[in-house]
Every structure is written in C-alpha cells, then in structure tokens.
Amino acid sequence: MSEIKVVVCDKSHIQFAGQVACLIEQAAQEPGVALARRPVKEIEDKIVKGDAVIALCEERAVGFCYVAIWEQGRFASHSGLVVAPEYRRSGLAKKLKNLIFEVTRKKYPDAEPFGITMSSAIMRTNSSLGYVPVGYQEITNDQKFWDGCQTCPYHKTLIKMQRKICFCTAMKFPKTQVK
Ligand SMILES: CC(C)(COP(=O)(O)OP(=O)(O)OC[C@H]1O[C@@H](n2cnc3c(N)ncnc32)[C@H](O)[C@@H]1OP(=O)(O)O)[C@@H](O)C(=O)NCCC(=O)NCCS
Secondary structure, three states, X not given: OOOEEEEEOOHHHHHHHHHHHHHHHHHHOOOOXXXXXXXXXXXXXXXXXXXXXXXEEOOEEEEEEEEEEEOOOOEEEEEEEEEOHHHOOOOHHHHHHHHHHHHHHHHOOOOEEXXXXXXXXXXXXXXXXXXXXXXXXXXXXOHHHHHHHHHOOOHHHHHHOOOOOOOOEEEEOOHHHOO
C-alpha cells in the first residue's frame, strides 16, 4: 500500500472537502454506525481554520476528523472521524485522533475534550488518550452540538430519551488534566 500522510489541515486541503463529505456519507449508511452527515461547507470551514486533520494517500482523502468548540471555549468535541473502508484496522483512526487531540490541546488549552461514539474502535482510542466514560449531563449542553445529531440514523431515540441517553457513549478527558 502507498504511503499515507496524516496532517493538520490548512487551506491547501480545501479541495478534499467533497471527498471527505462522501466518506462520511457512505460510512453513515453502514449498519450500526452513528455518524452525522456534514455539509461540504462545514467541512471546508474546519479545513481552512486548521481545526481538522486529514489522512491522504495518493492525493485522495482516506481519513478525517475535526474539532468543534462549545460554550465559549468550555468544551471541545471531536467529530466526523472516518476512515475509508479499505484503510481500516491499521491504526489510522488512532493517528487521526491523536493528532486532533494534540491540535485541540494546543489551540484550545482551556477546553475539556469530549466525544460521543458508538464505535468500540473509537472508545479504545479515547481510553488510550485518558478519556473516561461520562453521562450526557457532563458534556456540553449547547443545543447546536446536539443539533449535529439530527442527521444521525438514531436521532429519534435521542429525542425520545430527552437527550439523557442514546446509543452513543459519551467520553471526556478528565477535567483535572485540563489546564
Ligand atoms: C471507527 C473507525 C474510524 C476506526 O478506524 P480504524 O482506522 O479502523 O481504527 P484503528 O485501526 O485506528 O483502530 C483503533 C483501535 O480500535 C480497534 N478496532 C478497529 N476497528 C475495530 C472494530 N471494528 N471493532 C473493534 N475494535 C476495532 C483496533 O484494534 C485498535 O485497538 P487498539 O488501540 O487496542 O490496538 C472506522 O471503522 C470508520 O470509519 N467507521 C465508520 C465511521 C465511524 O463509525 N466513525 C466513528 C464515529 S464516532
């Protein structure tokens, strides 16, 4: 397999936003995947701001993840983590997650990193970074974050459960370790 580069995005990567949106769209259709679709424009914004990381192989996007800030910098979520099917199970998600975590700690040192996931691969990666499982009440209450779940196939369950629980596990980097 050709070399895969995992890098922090800048404006030179804007050309890959469409490919990333397709990767997310296709992954969201896999059974058992809780992944919200993201519009190309939103992906472009993250890329240009340097708030995303990308895996590239032969000028093709094969992995992606971005950070979003909530409640005036109190929380930082990592979302849109995806790896193209033929590149999975070789540590790529772990590399992407480690890099976006590093970016987050550098750019937003006061924010508490968290994520919600149904993927055991992501839970393992989060645990290796020191994240712990928490209740939904311990992550952001920002309605805009939860609106991001609207395109998830399980959104109806989230609403039915009054946003207290859903299929995703919430995991957070312990506050004691945030500056
Ligand atoms: C989830 C996903 C990003 C994982 O990507 P990946 O590159 O295959 O993951 P990695 O190879 O870095 O594996 C990370 C860890 O999870 C484990 N793992 C990977 N795939 C797994 C699976 N299907 N089931 C259980 N464990 C798995 C790996 O063994 C590794 O564990 P380790 O750290 O103990 O060695 C990828 O499967 C994907 O894109 N899925 C669809 C989208 C999705 O679910 N995104 C997450 C939304 S929160």
